[in-house]
Amino acid sequence: MASRTLCRPLARSALRATAPSRTFTASTLSRQAQGSPNPQQNGEKYTHFGFENVAEHEKAQRVAGVFSSVASSYDTMNDLMSLGIHRLWKDHFVRSLNPGSNSGSLTPTTGPSPSQGWNILDIAGGTGDIAFRMLDHAHNVNHSPHTRVTVSDINPDMLAEGRKRSLETPYANSKNLDFLVANAEELPVPDNSVDLYTVAFGIRNFTDKEKALREAYRVLKPGGVFACLEFSGVTNPLFEAVYKRWSFGAIPLIGQLVAGDRASYQYLVESIEKFPRQDEWKNMIQAAGFVVPGKGWEDLTGGIAAIHKGIKPVEKL
Template sequence: MTGPSATFGFRDVDPSEKPRLVRGVFDRVASRYDLMNDLMSGGVHRLWKDAVAARLNPQPGETIIDCAGGTGDMARRFAKMARRVQERRGGEDAQVMIIDYNAEMIAAGRAKGGEPEITWSVGDAQRLPLPDACADAYVISFGIRNVTDISAALREARRVLRPGGRFLCLEFSHPATEALRKAYDAYSFRVIPQIGEWVVKDRDSYQYLVESIRRFPDQRTFVDMIVKAGFGRAGYTNFTGGVAALHHGWAV
């Protein structure tokens, strides 16, 4: 391929093609997305998400963007945590905005029910339908590796955050030891696509998801990308030995 390309699993594709390909993956898996997360991780993803919500520490009156929020797993956590603080201290309702590129994922989330603080909309992480400096926090969980231009999505996150706003990104990453890396590779490539075939009748989508994890930048490289997008005090915390990582930064 000549000219710029985008990654789609282990393939390099024309950037204009990636959104359609990714949308197809999530159209196919939306109805079983949460079940598959439990099966693939043995429920550990819930502990990772709880840790992200605790780090965010949502407060009454805050505007929180849950980008690539899909079925609302994270947004529900944020809304409930902010409400518990509100019950003790008072204040205005938090506003948690789920924005996801895939309408099927949004529909699956709405079907599960929500919280009064949550709004749902379809939108592109690279071109958020929001004004500048409108949010106190931006969170993206297991979504940024699916965007066509990761740097553009990071710049958009910075644009919509107020000065001092928090950026949090939970994503699959690179295991910290060779032994864990080998074990994780064996599990990912042999087991996860097979689970997808059994549960969703779709091996190819989960093959893509495994491959997309391997193409995602390592922890330090991603920190550098966050800094280049305009964030300060950027860093990361490994979960489960680096199988996933929480990256963070502050709008400065």
């Protein structure tokens, strides 16, 4: 999302006008997914908005419209779209990071001590579901009462939903939880100040993913961890065909029936199709300067989603 200024949410009617429902065949999906945006046209950079090529400033506005439209029904729709499996993915994601531990994913020599707690930045955290899980794990499993999470999102409507939901947790109005309206590509966060940077099901909507990765690298402490949970590429061809039929046939229809908003969910499934596959995304994380452990990712449910991690190197004296 390239613009520093938050764009006003689009009205649903305007959003539907710009993103009409479409029917896709397998060949159409292949052509759309392989197409690349015009890098520049009439002096302006272009990028993907689903299967459309749009000016970068227009993408920021249209993505804002999508998430303002779906904010109040976002988790309900995620349950319906994934049959509830997204909750298991998120639980596993948090456990794999072990927030609040003195010897978890962070390099032990540079990681925070139990008395300090972890400083976690959850990007595109909107409704707070990752942040609340992080704090529950840190406080209840690792007994790290000083671990804190800042939930950052470019969309005020999503953050408002998160603030409202936080009132049902022990962390509302505490030093453990904060909310920040910010663009992930230009964060108002000091260099080398964050122990763990997380982003779950959000980075595919960024306008400039490489710039966001560089910002993640900048704000992380040496030894700090970048962790991303995102939809990815299904590894089994037969399963992939079934999954795409479900995604492009059922999910927009569910969005229309449950949320009264087909266009936003049409965009969401298209954005999944346009996101880099596992190996390409791993290479992008490495290009930003991170050290990628092991294979570089962990597939979930046959590759429908994947967890990627990168460690900011510790400078040698």
